[in-house]
Amino acid sequence: MEGPVSDMEAKDEYKLAEMGYRQDLKRDWTMLHNFGVSFSIISVITGLTTLFQYGLNTGGPGVMSVGWIIVSFFTMFVGLGMAEIVSAIPTSGGPYFWAAILAPKSIAPFASWVTGWFNLLGQVAVTTGITFGLANLVSTTATVGTSYEPTAGKTLGIYAALLFSHAVINSFGVRALRYLNNTSIILHSVGISCFCIAVLAKAPTHQSAKFVFSTFYDGTGGDGNGWSIRASPAYVAAIGVLMSQYTITGYDASAHLSEETRNASWSAPLGVLMSIGVSALFGFFVILALLFSIQDFETTVGSEYEQPVIQILLDIFGEGGAIVLMTLIMICVYHCGLFSMTSNSRMMFGFSRDGGLPHFFDKVDTRHRAPIRTIWLAATLSFLLAVPSLGSTVAFSAATSIATIGLYISYGLPILIGLIWPRNFKKGPFNLRFASRAIALVAVLWICFITIIFCLPTANPVDSQTLNYTPVAVGIVTLWAFGSWSLWARRWFTGPVRQIQAEQMGISLEDPAAMEKVEKVEAQDKLGGDANVFKTQ
Secondary structure, three states: OHHHHHHHHHHHHHHHHHOOOOOOOOOOEOHHHHHHHHHHHHOHHHHHHHOHHHHHHEEHHHHHHHHHHHHHHHHHHHHHHHHHHHHHOOOOOOHHHHHHHHOOOOOHHHHHHHHHHHHHHHHHHHHHHHHHHHHHHHHHHOOOOOOOOOOHHHHHHHHHHHHHHHHHHHHOOHHHHHHHHHHHHHHHHHHHHHHHHHHHHHOOOOOOHHHHHHOOEEOOEOOOOOHHHHOOHHHHHHHHOHHHHHHOOOOOHHHHOHHHEOOHHHHHHHHHHHHHHHHHHHHHHHHHHHHHOOOOHHHHHOOOOOOHHHHHHHHHHHHHHHHHHHHHHHHHHHHHHHHHHHHHHHHHHHHHHOOOOOHHHOOOOOOOOOOHHHHHHHHHHHHHHHHHHHHOOOHHHHHHHHHHHHHHHHHHHHHHHHHHOHHHOOOOOOOOHHHHHHHHHHHHHHHHHHHHHOOOOOOEOOOOOOOOOHHHHHHHHHHHHHHHHHHHHHHHOOOHHHHHHHHHOOOOOOOHHHHHHHHHHHHHHHHOOOOOOOOOO
16 A cells, blocks of 8 residues: 555655645645545534524525525536646645736736735635634523623633634644544534434424525614615625625635645545535535524524524524534534634645745744644734624624635636636646636636625614625725735745746755745846845745
């Protein structure tokens, strides 16, 4: 068995070296592990549970069930486009690296810079959404049968403790994560299947199919004057698909972990597609189980716990059973947040390695073979993004919108670039052939659609408490990406293209001195001799 494994690892390392990189991270993940991380980050039980209240109020059961089918369908187009790219370019940098390779040389650094910052925003926001959602679940579950009263400050404190624990576990390296990944796959498949079966079997009564697939409800207005009246029911249905689209995000983790995955050119794209497909099926099962098992719709929507899933479980199992099943959900969400930070830190590591972040962050711990500095950077940024929750009632839904928009823009830019400049796209083993460009076009159009609708107001009336600050966060990153590029980054940021060119020139990647010399020469050519400041390690 050692021979084939060694040959495969040598092939993976050779492919990575062709793209200009050493094998710094430990490569011992299988396709199942790769799929498992994306499957754990998508974690349908996480997105559906934490946004179930949003879904019921923003369109109701009909939008939740039918919306899930529509979102799953179009998300698969995005996944197919991504899978074809990662098969050709399997690196931990993911989307920003793909943008640089697929774009013409004249705009490659700019494409890489912008894509990288949107991906970073999405990665940080999705970690925030997952773990802050878990903190809310912990706070709410703690009120069942007790006198505990949650506050924004207490929830933020729980959130900080959860982030700290995720960072500590991630810092021990891939060995511990691999075993936790196996546990996560079992929890998210067998555990959630058992959860759904138990809910359906124990529910005293069940709702009709008409209720589940055609009931529309607008709870977006606090005074009963929701967006279906102020705008239209179509508006509510459009913004209501946030629950589904946010849930099916994070599958780019299969790309970010490609440098740690064996036979990455096949395993990573299959990891992307399997995680989307399996999650779509499991998610639909979870939605149907919960919606069919609602005992009283008005009670569930207006639950004193402000968490309809808890109310559904209380109506079916009572306090003891509800707490047990909520604990199962929270364990799943915990694993989801844990692996979101894993993916987040790998993206930051790759971006730092190519100069997008300070080189301080591109170091790998020699003992644990993990990028510990970017792990703690991810934890810090995720905490800061949740601070507005202290003064906003829609902070969580805003964080999920930011995550969805940031990630999907970073997914869409490389796909769009490959669509516009197909000659630069040297296909890998996973090849869509004649359908490639049509699939890419559908993916790009869908991403444009969701980017617009998730920036729109979700609560009526709009005031300081209900303002959707998604456009603000996305706008800041957009201004930063374009502004920093125009003012200074364009003078020195060459992205991964610099390292690829060095490889083609015959410069050994194992010789840091030679690489540093090439960097300085290229920087001096661009800055007229003033680039050493920018390249100081």
